[in-house]
Amino acid sequence: MAEAHSSSENMLVKIENLDKLLNLAGDVIISSSNLGLAQKNLQALFESHKQVNQEMVDSVSDLATTSADISSELHHLVQAIRTVDLKDLSFRTRRIIRDISRKTGKQIIFDFEGEDTSIDKTVVEQIYDPISHQLRNAIDHGIEDAITRQKDGKSPEGHIVLRVYNTESETFVEIEDDGAGVNMEMIREKAIALGKMDEGDELTEDVALDVICSAGVSTAKEVSEVSGRGVGMDVVRNHISELGGTVSFRTEAGKGSTFIFRVPLVSAVNIVDALVVRSGRFLFGFPISSVISSMSIPKEEVTTTLSKGEMVKHLNSLLPLHCLNKLLDNEELKESECGDVVDDDGKIPILVIDYKGTRIALKISEFLSPQKLVIIPFNGALNVDGLSGTTVLGGRKLGFIIDVTSLVARATGKGYSAGSQAKADKNGKGGKAGAGLPEVKAEAVEVPKAGPTVGDEKEDVPADNVQEFIAEIEKMMPQLNEALFGLENDPTNSEQINLAFRLFHTIKGNLIMTGYAKGGETVHSVESVLDFARSGQVDVSPEVMDVLMDGVSYVEDLIKHSKAGTWVDAVNDEILVAGASILPKKEETAKTIVDVSSGDIRFSHEASYRAVDYRKQQIALYQCYVEFDPGKQPSFLVACLIYKVVSELGDVLGTLPPLVDIENGLVEGKMRLQFASGIDPDKLKKTLVGHLTKHYGVTVANLTHFG
Amino acid sequence: MEKDFNSLKALAVDDHENTRSRLVSSLKGFGITVVEAENGIEALDRLREGGIDIILTDIVMPEMDGFELCGEVRRSSDFHSLPIVVLSTHCDTNYIIKALRYGADDYIAKPFDVELVKKVITRVxxxxxxEISDG
Structure with missing residues (x-):
């Protein structure tokens, strides 16, 4: 869990919790000033050579109690602040189900139980990939096709339940399907083939899971598009074990399977209960949960075997004995070589630790007290295998926190554990997010095989701002999800259509602001579909819903990869094509721009009557030819604005290109206008040409009389 | 005649705090005093409070969008002649023309160019x- 978080991450915090935090801060201030007072009183007693009285002792002990209460309340509060409910996870999983169901043609009834469960935000993000993978597995390998199901007396639709709940110390995620169940006979054969068990042995759950998780082994008879090619379950298990959790399953032939992830509840500020020991001149904290026993044994009880080195007897078994400092094998740490340290009674202090059933004994120098320690994670610059971070002990001494997983792995010679390996990947630059889970539309990210290009194409947008805009998009996602699922149930609900339209529109805006032009383009096509739905030109059909849901998935991917610094801006062709196929075909209009300098300006019937009238009244008729540089605005807009300026000074009778062409964008940097005006010719010429030149990028302006 | 931006009061309308604050800080950078609103309805309230010289508005907003706001302003008796600049990420011809027809005086694409905003404010x-009457 000792993982550095990017400082730009945001989360929503309830005002109520912030208020509580403020109150607690107040309590801290009061208790610290009381402490100051007690210190003064003590000093006074000391200076006047008086005895410490009971009153004094009581007040200090009150202070200690209060301060302990505050610390514990603070800890719980910060933990609570970091937790979120699972509404968002629920939406995302429902979309996955929808998507797989569409791809496999299997009808699925999906229940998410435990939307209100509160889980640490980081953990929610971390369990998403394993959950999404397992849901795919469940539908693809678990749920049978409708015909088979009916033959077996089941309902044609498959049922999947995703259940998330907390116990005192763990979060449970259960993914239950009512499919065919895991074929244990096949697993058994594979286990034997892989040498994981002998012919006569009984297949244990652990071995079965090992087989299911073996890379390259798929229990599906045929490889399918949805859940990949037999890789996956191993990735799921690695992911969960990285969180300190475990994967298990139960299955019943013909009835279905349930896969269970158990993840320990994380403490928000990485506080561990640790046993502090000294080894050489260094202090180390061992998480109490991993410590089996601490003992001091006479030197003679250490046995040395030729093959396994030093061993020590613990309970009824012999454990390999390692010197902690040697095991850590760190240049810095090596300084204090590991001799046999003996305590006052001539005994060696030994610590026995356990990681998932593997026990080792460690020679140390001295046992110190157990205490609560705050882990300060290494920030990637320093990564010592066997240690998870540093901590500050009483007396402002620096200590190291032991990473039991990798320490035991080192001791048993199993190399890096899955957890530390994944950690190394994350710290390395260019590591792909999600530890290479193959699904969730990675294509869009991988199209230009250029690797991560953070900031390359968006020099003018500072990275901080990018994350700000991305964070804002992230905040909109729950609302967007809610609107879309609302719309799916009630496709004519114009309020939801409008809301979804606005959200997609804002997301597009933010993406463009961020410099993700292709992202903006992709979202624009989703927005267009909604725009037509808004005006009633398109019905919200299942096809339309597909585009909308794909749009959300695309944005979610973008958020995820942008935050990890691995987003490569690319359009999603699937969305563009699907979006375009839904939109009503535009009428083909002539796309040629008329020749402005030679063509005739044609008046409308009405305008020609007015022209006659102006001549009768001897009001001057003018022709104005302009060439302009529209700068950062579209040409047609500037042409329209010039039209408006001229029409303020007179009556515009006609233009070339005709106004209707201009409004369709068929104009390019030059136009001709004919108009009538009663203004003094010299004044008119001077003002009009001056105004257009100054404000509208006009480079050439000819004003002549006509008619 | 250059307008003295320091004496101007602009109304910035956008439902999105992030984008609105960018606009606001640009305007303030010109020396313009800024009043903010999150949508058309709020904008009308701010207008009724008086003193506004120019409106800069987003189009897509909840409650009342930019088109409707343009329409309401042009129909009102008190501030029908106020210049309105529309800012939007929509750069479709249809959208821009629609904004002009609803009464917008100018249009700026988002993300906006600060110099363009200055230029457009000056001209509207x-x-x-x-200029004719001033000679």
Whole structure:
């Protein structure tokens, strides 16, 4: 869990919790000033050579109690602040189900139980990939096709339940399907083939899971598009074990399977209960949960075997004995070589630790007290295998926190554990997010095989701002999800259509602001579909819903990869094509721009009557030819604005290109206008040409009389 | 005649705090005093409070969008002649033309170019007819 978080991450915090935090801060201030007072009183007693009285002792002990209460309340509060409910996870999983169901043609009834469960935000993000993978597995390998199901007396639709709940110390995620169940006979054969068990042995759950998780082994008879090619379950298990959790399953032939992830509840500020020991001149904290026993044994009880080195007897078994400092094998740490340290009674202090059933004994120098320690994670610059971070002990001494997983792995010679390996990947630059889970539309990210290009194409947008805009998009996602699922149930609900339209529109805006032009383009096509739905030109059909849901998935991917610094801006062709196929075909209009300098300006019937009238009244008729540089605005807009300026000074009778062409964008940097005006010719010429030149990028302006 | 931006009061309308604050800080950078609103309805309230010289508005907003706001302003008796600049990520011809028809005086694409905003504000506040009468 000792993982550095990017400082730009945001989360929503309830005002109520912030208020509580403020109150607690107040309590801290009061208790610290009381402490100051007690210190003064003590000093006074000391200076006047008086005895410490009971009153004094009581007040200090009150202070200690209060301060302990505050610390514990603070800890719980910060933990609570970091937790979120699972509404968002629920939406995302429902979309996955929808998507797989569409791809496999299997009808699925999906229940998410435990939307209100509160889980640490980081953990929610971390369990998403394993959950999404397992849901795919469940539908693809678990749920049978409708015909088979009916033959077996089941309902044609498959049922999947995703259940998330907390116990005192763990979060449970259960993914239950009512499919065919895991074929244990096949697993058994594979286990034997892989040498994981002998012919006569009984297949244990652990071995079965090992087989299911073996890379390259798929229990599906045929490889399918949805859940990949037999890789996956191993990735799921690695992911969960990285969180300190475990994967298990139960299955019943013909009835279905349930896969269970158990993840320990994380403490928000990485506080561990640790046993502090000294080894050489260094202090180390061992998480109490991993410590089996601490003992001091006479030197003679250490046995040395030729093959396994030093061993020590613990309970009824012999454990390999390692010197902690040697095991850590760190240049810095090596300084204090590991001799046999003996305590006052001539005994060696030994610590026995356990990681998932593997026990080792460690020679140390001295046992110190157990205490609560705050882990300060290494920030990637320093990564010592066997240690998870540093901590500050009483007396402002620096200590190291032991990473039991990798320490035991080192001791048993199993190399890096899955957890530390994944950690190394994350710290390395260019590591792909999600530890290479193959699904969730990675294509869009991988199209230009250029690797991560953070900031390359968006020099003018500072990275901080990018994350700000991305964070804002992230905040909109729950609302967007809610609107879309609302719309799916009630496709004519114009309020939801409008809301979804606005959200997609804002997301597009933010993406463009961020410099993700292709992202903006992709979202624009989703927005267009909604725009037509808004005006009633398109019905919200299942096809339309597909585009909308794909749009959300695309944005979610973008958020995820942008935050990890691995987003490569690319359009999603699937969305563009699907979006375009839904939109009503535009009428083909002539796309040629008329020749402005030679063509005739044609008046409308009405305008020609007015022209006659102006001549009768001897009001001057003018022709104005302009060439302009529209700068950062579209040409047609500037042409329209010039039209408006001229029409303020007179009556515009006609233009070339005709106004209707201009409004369709068929104009390019030059136009001709004919108009009538009663203004003094010299004044008119001077003002009009001056105004257009100054404000509208006009480079050439000819004003002549006509008619 | 250059407008003195320091004496101007602009109304910035956008439902999105992030984008609105960018606009606001740009305007303030010009020395313009800024009043903010999150949508058309709020904008009308701010207008009724008086003193506004120019409106800069987003189009897509909840409650009342930019088109409707343009329409309401042009129909009102008190502030029908106020210059309105529309800012939007929609750069479709249809959208821009629609904004102009609803009464917008100018249009700026988002993300906006600060210099363009300055240029556009200057020109919408300088009606050609006034130049004629001023000589």
């Amino acid at each position: 506040l300088t009606p050609v007819l006034k």
